[in-house]
Amino acid sequence: MGSWRITLRFAWRNLWRNHRRTLIMLAAIVVGTWAMIFMTALMRGMVDEMVQDGVSVLPGHVQIHHPDYRDDPTVVNRIAPPTGDLLEVLNRPEVVAWTTRVRVPAVISSERDTRGVTLIGTDPEGEQAISFVADDLVEGRFLESRHDKGVVVGRKLVERLETDLGKRVVIMSQDGENEIADRGFRIVGIFESKLDQYEEGFVFAAEGTVQELLGMGDEISEIAILGTDYRNVEDLDRMVAQAAGPEMEVLPWQELDAYLGSMLAVMDGFVFVWIVVVFLALSFGLVNTLVMAVFERVREIGLMLALGMTPKNILSQVVLESILLLAIGLAFGNLLAWASIEPLKDGIDVSVVGEGMEYFGAASVLYPALYLKDIILANVTVIVLGFLASLSPAWRASRYDPVEAITKV
Amino acid sequence: MSIGFRLAWRNLWRRKRRTWLTVGAMVFSNILLVFMISLQVGMYAMMISNTLRAQTAHLQVQAPGYKDDFKIRQVVPAIETLAAEIRQGLETDQVAARAGAFALASSADRSYGIQITGVEPEYEARVSSLPGQIQEGRFLGDMMAPEIVIGSTLARNLKVGVGDELTILGSGRDGSMAAAVVGIVGVFESGMPDLDRGFAEVPLGYFQDTFTMEGAGHAIAILAPSLMQVGAFQTRVEGLLPPNADLAVHDWDALLPGLKQAIQADFASAWFMYAILIVLVAFSVLNTQLMSVLERTKEFGIIMSLGVTPRRLGRLVLLETALMGFVGLLLGMALGAVLILWLHQHGFSYPGMEEMAGKFNLPSRIYPELSVVGLFVGPTIVLFSSVVAALYPALRLRWMEPVQAMRAA
Numbered sequence: 123m124g125s126w127r128i129t130l131r132f133a134w135r136n137l138w139r140n141h142r143r144t145l146i147m148l149a150a151i152v153v154g155t156w157a158m159i160f161m162t163a164l165m166r167g168m169v170d171e172m173v174q175d176g177v178s179v180l181p182g183h184v185q186i187h188h189p190d191y192r193d194d195p196t197v198v199n200r201i202a203p204p205t206g207d208l209l210e211v212l213n214r215p216e217v218v219a220w221t222t223r224v225r226v227p228a229v230i231s232s233e234r235d236t237r238g239v240t241l242i243g244t245d246p247e248g249e250q251a252i253s254f255v256a257d258d259l260v261e262g263r264f265l266e267s268r269h270d271k272g273v274v275v276g277r278k279l280v281e282r283l284e285t286d287l288g289k290r291v292v293i294m295s296q297d298g299e300n301e302i303a304d305r306g307f308r309i310v311g312i313f314e315s316k317l318d319q320y321e322e323g324f325v326f327a328a329e330g331t332v333q334e335l336l337g338m339g340d341e342i343s344e345i346a347i348l349g350t351d352y353r354n355v356e357d358l359d360r361m362v363a364q365a366a367g368p369e370m371e372v373l374p375w376q377e378l379d380a381y382l383g384s385m386l387a388v389m390d391g392f393v394f395v396w397i398v399v400v401f402l403a404l405s406f407g408l409v410n411t412l413v414m415a416v417f418e419r420v421r422e423i424g425l426m427l428a429l430g431m432t433p434k435n436i437l438s439q440v441v442l443e444s445i446l447l448l449a450i451g452l453a454f455g456n457l458l459a460w461a462s463i464e465p466l467k468d469g470i471d472v473s474v475v476g477e478g479m480e481y482f483g484a485a486s487v488l489y490p491a492l493y494l495k496d497i498i499l500a501n502v503t504v505i506v507l508g509f510l511a512s513l514s515p516a517w518r519a520s521r522y523d524p525v526e527a528i529t530k531v
Numbered sequence: 532m533s534i535g536f537r538l539a540w541r542n543l544w545r546r547k548r549r550t551w552l553t554v555g556a557m558v559f560s561n562i563l564l565v566f567m568i569s570l571q572v573g574m575y576a577m578m579i580s581n582t583l584r585a586q587t588a589h590l591q592v593q594a595p596g597y598k599d600d601f602k603i604r605q606v607v608p609a610i611e612t613l614a615a616e617i618r619q620g621l622e623t624d625q626v627a628a629r630a631g632a633f634a635l636a637s638s639a640d641r642s643y644g645i646q647i648t649g650v651e652p653e654y655e656a657r658v659s660s661l662p663g664q665i666q667e668g669r670f671l672g673d674m675m676a677p678e679i680v681i682g683s684t685l686a687r688n689l690k691v692g693v694g695d696e697l698t699i700l701g702s703g704r705d706g707s708m709a710a711a712v713v714g715i716v717g718v719f720e721s722g723m724p725d726l727d728r729g730f731a732e733v734p735l736g737y738f739q740d741t742f743t744m745e746g747a748g749h750a751i752a753i754l755a756p757s758l759m760q761v762g763a764f765q766t767r768v769e770g771l772l773p774p775n776a777d778l779a780v781h782d783w784d785a786l787l788p789g790l791k792q793a794i795q796a797d798f799a800s801a802w803f804m805y806a807i808l809i810v811l812v813a814f815s816v817l818n819t820q821l822m823s824v825l826e827r828t829k830e831f832g833i834i835m836s837l838g839v840t841p842r843r844l845g846r847l848v849l850l851e852t853a854l855m856g857f858v859g860l861l862l863g864m865a866l867g868a869v870l871i872l873w874l875h876q877h878g879f880s881y882p883g884m885e886e887m888a889g890k891f892n893l894p895s896r897i898y899p900e901l902s903v904v905g906l907f908v909g910p911t912i913v914l915f916s917s918v919v920a921a922l923y924p925a926l927r928l929r930w931m932e933p934v935q936a937m938r939a940a
Binding site for chain 1: 552640642646792808
């Protein structure tokens with residue numbers, strides 16, 4: 123125990139013998155650590171926001187469809203509303219909310235213009251618990267019942283169609299018999315979304331009204347289910363799939379939106395690669411510093427060996443010196459990262475390139491997301507790899523022959 | 532070879548290990564920068580050209596406001612005559628007139644809302660890559676024929692193929708009902724989900740008849756010989772328009788603001804990472820050169836008392852750094868070039884890229900090209916910032932007292 127305290131004291135004092143060198147190296151480690159954590163927080167924030175928006179816009183965490191629906195999303199591929207086992211599972215506590223929808227391609231026309239859209243027949247009560255529309259309503263009201271005769275459309279679509287709240291639009295779609303069904307609707311609400319494509323692409327009507335229009339009885343296109351955590355949907359997926367049986371397709375959001383799903387997966391890889399790359403750039407300087415520190419103390423090391431210190435002592439001294447250096451650097455680096463992210467918590471406005479961010483599927487405000495697991499990953503990587511990098515100079519120092527080392531000029 | 536140069540070169544190799552470690556840091560960052568920048572430049576070029584070649588082209592002549600609203604009333608009158616005039620004025624065939632509308636396309640089994648574009652069969656292939664991506668059947672031929680080519684996903688969704696008929700239902704320029712029955716002559720696969728899912732082309736003359744366009748159209752797409760010449764072409768096209776016509780010429784950046792901004796956003800985040808790498812290398816160089824100056828205090832003292840000016844010694848230190856940087860530059864560029872050439876043969880991909888690439892009109896494997904920009908930019912900046920980092924140790928020499936320095940232990 124005593125020998126460890128001495129080793130620690132030696133390492134600490136050696137570190138500050140050449141304080142200029144140590145400070146420069148420290149600065150490099152601080153900058154490196156800061157960059158690891160700051161950059162990671164920005165990227166995480168962007169992807170989180172994208173996924174949350176994406177999930178809240180429509181999919182829910184898990185969806186049930188007719189097996190052919192995803193390839194051919196029409197009224198033909200419909201399913202019966204949940205009953206029996208499935209209904210029982212949907213009402214379990216693991217399910218935060220669920221809703222049924224009719225979701226079909228349609229054409230919407232005002233007196234002035236025509237657009238292709240996705241028509242969504244929703245159950246207003248269930249929908250409000252899951253998706254964004256009800257919250258982002260800026261004018262008018264949301265649908266009130268399953269048989270409401272109105273529609274809720276996006277702000278952008280209203281502009282495109284040159285129509286307005288209270289005006290009538292005609293919606294055309296294919297019914298169950300492959301005939302074109304159409305019907306006039308009054309616009310009762312207008313919503314806004316962070317992404318233009320949603321404002322332009324989705325039209326919400328009441329489920330019952332759409333079912334009647336398309337002659338589909340009480341059948342539906344999809345069931346959307348919201349679990350507790352979007353990162354962890356496998357259990358929910360399995361549970362629902364078991365209850366739904368083989369005639370229905372049950373898929374988690376990662377598979378429903380391959381882009382978002384792969385984005386989240388790629389991020390984990392990217393964070394790790396970024397941390398390792400920064401560390402490698404640092405490691406050359408770190409090894410160099412240690413090599414120099416050992417080299418200028420050759421005689422002294424020889425003397426210590428001659429006085430009876432074991433090579434193991436020398437080895438741990440040098441390694442400890444490196445670990446101390448890294449630990450101090452990490453401490454300040456983490457602090458700096460936290461201090462620079464904290465004031466940005468309210469979001470960074472990147473609307474200068476807003477339309478570009480929309481290309482990525484991201485909104486134009488970035489919220490950095492500081493994750494404990496990323497901070498731990500960065501710190502552990504630096505300490506572990508730093509330990510490995512310092513082994514070589516430490517090993518050399520411990521292998522000196524005392525007589526040769528002492529007499530070295 | 533001047534004495535200064537020889538001195539610097541020899542000094543560099545007095546501590547081989549240290550020099551190699553510092554050079555190693557440079558080589559590491561240089562290879563990484565060559566790789567990343569080459570990949571980036573290649574991807575941006577591909578994103579731009581794939582996206583522009585598909586539909587947008589470099590320039591479009593439109594009625595003011597059409598690019599934002601896409602209203603069928605916002606027309607370019609007598610569009611074929613104007614297109615012919617522009618063709619003549621620019622002395623190029625890469626000019627094609629178009630008209631567009633939303634419509635409901637129905638087959639025997641299915642109906643989907645799609646974007647229909649009327650094109651000049653003779654010229655469309657010269658500005659757009661779509662006619663070359665016909666997978667089945669052929670592209671349009673006669674200006675007035677009731678023919679249509681549709682995207683592959685749309686064909687699958689409508690359950691139709693070449694030889695089948697489609698019913699088109701939309702509203703004409705004057706608000707009247709536009710209806711037509713057209714024969715499918717070709718199916719294209721562009722690899723861009725939006726186009727493949729909801730896009731179709733018919734001959735311009737037939738489009739004008741069906742949608743009561745009275746000879747008008749919506750856009751004249753123009754391809755300049757290269758991206759660099761777009762600005763010059765824009766000015767020339769503006770000069771060719773009839774003096775009192777209410778028309779606007781938009782370049783691709785105005786037509787697709789998202790594309791350039793996406794590149795800018797990606798560019799900014801990439802340069803943040805590069806800057807961190809470069810700063811870390813600079814710290815490494817600073818540390819090495821400071822040590823190398825400090826350990827030569829005695830030697831420098833002697834040289835100074837022999838009459839060498841501090842200025843000259845400073846230059847020596849900078850020259851040493853520059854030489855070191857140069858070795859790093861050459862090695863980094865050579866190894867980076869080898870890496871790029873290898874990837875050029877074998878392609879580069881990472882897990883998850885396939886899902887993401889499609890969103891940006893990129894192939895799922897990237898074959899980077901060796902370019903001057905990719906090869907030189909990164910390493911040159913590393914070399915430059917290394918020399919800047921060595922300024923501090925070099926300038927320190929100014930305050931060195933020869934007598935004191937000689938006595939230094």
